[in-house]
Amino acid sequence: MVMNEGESWSGREQNHLFLNTGTSRFADVSFAAALDHIDDGRCVVPIDWDDDGRLDLLLKNRTAPRVRLMRNTVAGAGRFLTLDLEGVDCNRDAIGARVEIVANGKTFVRSLRAGEGYLAQGSKRLHFGLGDAKTVETMNVFWPDGSVDAFSGVKSNSRYSLLQGEDLKRRPPHTVAAYKDMEGETVELENRRISRLALVEKLPLAALRIPGFDEPDRRVAALRGQGPILLTFFSLDCPDCAREFRAFSRRKSDWDKMGLKIVPLCVDGTERRLEARAWLSEQGFVDFGGMADAWLLSALEVVMGEIIGRYPGTPTPTSLLLDREGQLVLFFQGRMAAGELLRDLRALEKLNPRDTSSSSMAGGRRARRVERDFEGLADDFGALGMNDMADFYRALAERRASEVEPSD
Known part of the structure; x- marks a missing residue:
């Protein structure tokens, strides 16, 4: 009924963003973060789109706007560290690797997965938010094959790549054009009506x-x-x-x-x-x-x-x-x-x-035969007072029900 009436499966529901307070409770900051859209949302991907060390969010909706990019422009954001891993003795994508970082006496842990979340797959780049820590005391990389690479004295506000068994390499930030300088363009969509x-x-x-x-x-x-x-x-x-x-x-x-x-x-x-x-x-x-x-x-x-x-x-x-x-x-x-x-x-x-x-x-092939809903058609026509059509489809339904499928 939802599909036939053209309604949304779960539309016009407010998005929510919850802040981890470091305790057993979370704070609802949806309004403060300007993320409380009333949308028909489907998935969210955290990604540092402009490579400035602050995680942005990509939101995907079923209805327009189909994609939203919510840039993180918070002033005075904390320090960060990003890490790209490449396996040698394990899978090249290093899926399953775990990284533990200690900074300012706090331990931060990230695991590399082949995507997580509903209908979405985030970046393979591991992102650590470090607060005001200028230096990482220790970094341990536990590879899927059981080997470990250990480092100390790693600088924060930096981007690194690591090939299994080698030294850390700093990666320069990507150059991204200023958003205010980007020209907008309206794309006219073709008429998608069935032809x-x-x-x-x-x-x-x-x-x-x-x-x-x-x-x-x-x-x-x-x-x-x-x-x-x-x-x-x-x-x-x-x-x-x-x-x-x-x-x-x-x-x-x-x-x-x-x-x-x-x-x-x-x-x-x-x-x-x-x-x-x-x-x-x-x-x-x-x-x-x-x-x-x-x-x-x-x-x-x-x-x-x-x-x-x-x-x-x-x-x-x-x-x-x-x-x-x-x-x-x-x-x-x-x-x-x-x-x-x-x-x-x-x-x-x-x-x-x-x-x-x-x-x-x-064209093509079908996995199973689909029967026409003669009973449903009879009910629909009957509800409209079109009794001759209702009788026609009801007779077809009865005839089909009386037929015996031939044995193989």
Whole structure:
């Protein structure tokens, strides 16, 4: 239900940052650190992004902003030490190594892991916050193979790298451009709307009412038997719809050879019925044309909900390709290329109309067969008072339940 209603799994929850006070208690400093965002957060990575010795935070959200970089700009921060390890007699990444540091009488311990935290992997660089300690009295590196490298008198506020068995080497800080000098850029995202969706399991639509100009009670079942069916929802005010029909007109001989019935359904309301009929006559596709009334558009939302989940409406053009038995095989949104449709029709010819699978249209392989939720469709249509559709899917559910799977 959460997914179908377009809601967040755990959104609008305030982020919290807790400060280790060095005792058995933590302090909530979320507001003071400006980290109390109300987000749909997923993971956090501590990382010294600008290599200034102060750990920054990378936050990843499910929704925008997808990534936040929270820079640590606290003035008067304590001293630090960072260490990069490389194994020789153990694994090269030194995963499993443990480093113990004693500074100002305090012991600091870090272990090198191959990532930690939920849905995130932090840096392999070990970071030690040392307070006001200017010198590290002792540093012991316990390698995964059991060997130990020991050092003393190591300076703080420094960056080191260590190859197993060798001496410490100081690493210069990275040069990072000042953030105030970086130019911002807005990136325009492409429209991510579905353009072509091939079903792995067909969906019977024989009972769907698709009103014709002269047959207001026409059903998909009336068009079954001879060839595939293309239901195309269009608007007279849609430029892409006009381009699509012009492209269809140029390939009309191909559609006739393949027995394709193009069923244009205008979504502009009954007041434009005569205008829609005249326009389709000019295009040469008036024979199977009709008007998509409120009943049909509501039914389409239920059908698409079974296929892709929450379906907010029907943009134009939208097309549904059905096989000759009236089963939905492909769903198109946006202007369709005539060549692409022709290719799909040739692939459709190879499918067994009595087989409910259409996975070859989608490509790839599937691990298990997914059955259509006929019971759920019957309940949804029944709740909308569309009893004929509810009865249709309830009958399909009962027939499937009565069938006995053949033994191997």
